[in-house]
Amino acid sequence: MILQTSNIDSDKPFTAVSGWFKTFLTMALIAFTAASTNAAPGNGKDKGKTKGPAVPTITAPLVIAQGSTNVTFNVDGDTTGGRAYRDPATATFSGSGVTVENVTVNSESSLTLEVSIAPAAIVGDRTITITNPDGQFETSTAPIIYIIDLPVINTAAISPSPTVDTTQDITVAVTSVTNLDGSTVIYSYQWLENGAATGITTNSLSASATTSGATYTCVITPSKGSFQGPAFTTDSITCVIDGDGNLLNDQWEIENFGSTSIDPMDDPDSDGLPNQSEYLFGLDPNNSNSNSIIQSTLDPVTGEFSYSRPANDIQGVSYKVWTSEDLINWTERTVVETPTNNNGKSKTVVANVGSDLVAQNSKLFIRVGAEW
Ligand SMILES: [Ca+2]
Numbered sequence: 001m002i003l004q005t006s007n008i009d010s011d012k013p014f015t016a017v018s019g020w021f022k023t024f025l026t027m028a029l030i031a032f033t034a035a036s037t038n039a040a041p042g043n044g045k046d047k048g049k050t051k052g053p054a055v056p057t058i059t060a061p062l063v064i065a066q067g068s069t070n071v072t073f074n075v076d077g078d079t080t081g082g083r084a085y086r087d088p089a090t091a092t093f094s095g096s097g098v099t100v101e102n103v104t105v106n107s108e109s110s111l112t113l114e115v116s117i118a119p120a121a122i123v124g125d126r127t128i129t130i131t132n133p134d135g136q137f138e139t140s141t142a143p144i145i146y147i148i149d150l151p152v153i154n155t156a157a158i159s160p161s162p163t164v165d166t167t168q169d170i171t172v173a174v175t176s177v178t179n180l181d182g183s184t185v186i187y188s189y190q191w192l193e194n195g196a197a198t199g200i201t202t203n204s205l206s207a208s209a210t211t212s213g214a215t216y217t218c219v220i221t222p223s224k225g226s227f228q229g230p231a232f233t234t235d236s237i238t239c240v241i242d243g244d245g246n247l248l249n250d251q252w253e254i255e256n257f258g259s260t261s262i263d264p265m266d267d268p269d270s271d272g273l274p275n276q277s278e279y280l281f282g283l284d285p286n287n288s289n290s291n292s293i294i295q296s297t298l299d300p301v302t303g304e305f306s307y308s309r310p311a312n313d314i315q316g317v318s319y320k321v322w323t324s325e326d327l328i329n330w331t332e333r334t335v336v337e338t339p340t341n342n343n344g345k346s347k348t349v350v351a352n353v354g355s356d357l358v359a360q361n362s363k364l365f366i367r368v369g370a371e372w
Pocket residue numbers: 241242243244245246247248249250253260261
């Protein structure tokens with residue numbers, strides 16, 4: 001275009017102005033070449049003869065979570081038309097909340113970026129603009145990164161609630177989660193019994209896995225793909241010990257009879273001990289040979305004897321020891337007790353009334369009772 005606007009004086013001999021004309025023509029050609037370069041592929045603004053940076057590309061946008069720091073990744077470059085990344089190039093991302101910590105020019109078509117994402121950065125796609133040292137820049141035509149939020153569980157409900165017994169499954173459901181980008185959230189579960197992991201990792205804890213008197217919580221971890229949100233711990237729920245109110249632990253009833261609401265005064269094994277006594281002293285209510293709480297009799301020298309109790313202490317129940325010389329007058333004794341778990345169901349308690357006491361008496365009777 002500039003060539004057509006040249007103001008050559010046609011009255012002057014051509015040879016007289018030839019040098020000036022050639023100079024003008026050369027300048028015009030340079031200007032024309034520059035204009036042609038600006039129209040080349042890419043959306044940057046080339047200046048002068050040097051081509052702008054390669055056009056940033058990536059196979060698929062890199063997913064980075066809000067709050068991530070110092071994440072490094074490579075960005076390729078389309079070098080069509082002679083474009084190239086030049087060192088030291090700089091980079092910026094669309095939107096806010098993305099800090100470019102470092103740019104390394106690996107080659108004319110490869111960069112390594114290090115970025116940090118603000119915790120509250122808006123989720124979604126971001127394009128990148130690379131600027132060469134000469135000020136020319138190119139913006140990617142497709143997203144280079146995708147900012148994802150970590151899912152956060154706000155509330156979860158346990159059912160049944162507020163009470164549960166050992167005949168009921170316990171289930172948990174997330175009732176509120178913050179998930180800004182709407183991606184599918186997957187939950188993983190870990191049930192805790194009295195604070196210890198059970199290894200049960202479904203959203204339901206079966207009744208057979210629960211124990212009377214134990215307290216349960218569930219730790220739920222939300223995730224989107226490989227991105228995990230913070231773990232959420234539910235409220236706790238405690239299995240009632242005696243939901244049917246017959247003074248027998250419901251769990252013990254189920255283990256021994258398959259159901260609750262057993263008559264505590266019944267004696268199905270005819271050993272003279274009602275179910276309640278069998279329960280309180282860790283005996284087998286269906287075995288007539290399991291009929292004595294005394295495991296070893298009183299040692300006349302040391303004052304030691306042993307008796308059986310349930311493996312797990314019964315809430316609200318205490319055991320007391322009395323001694324008597326005549327089976328008429330009984331004296332409660334403070335004893336030193338050492339329990340040893342037998343099989344998870346009962347334990348042997350070694351008790352000692354004291355060597356002095358046994359030394360003072362030619363005969364001594366022992367009585368052990370349960371109180372609640
Ligand atoms: Ca019961």
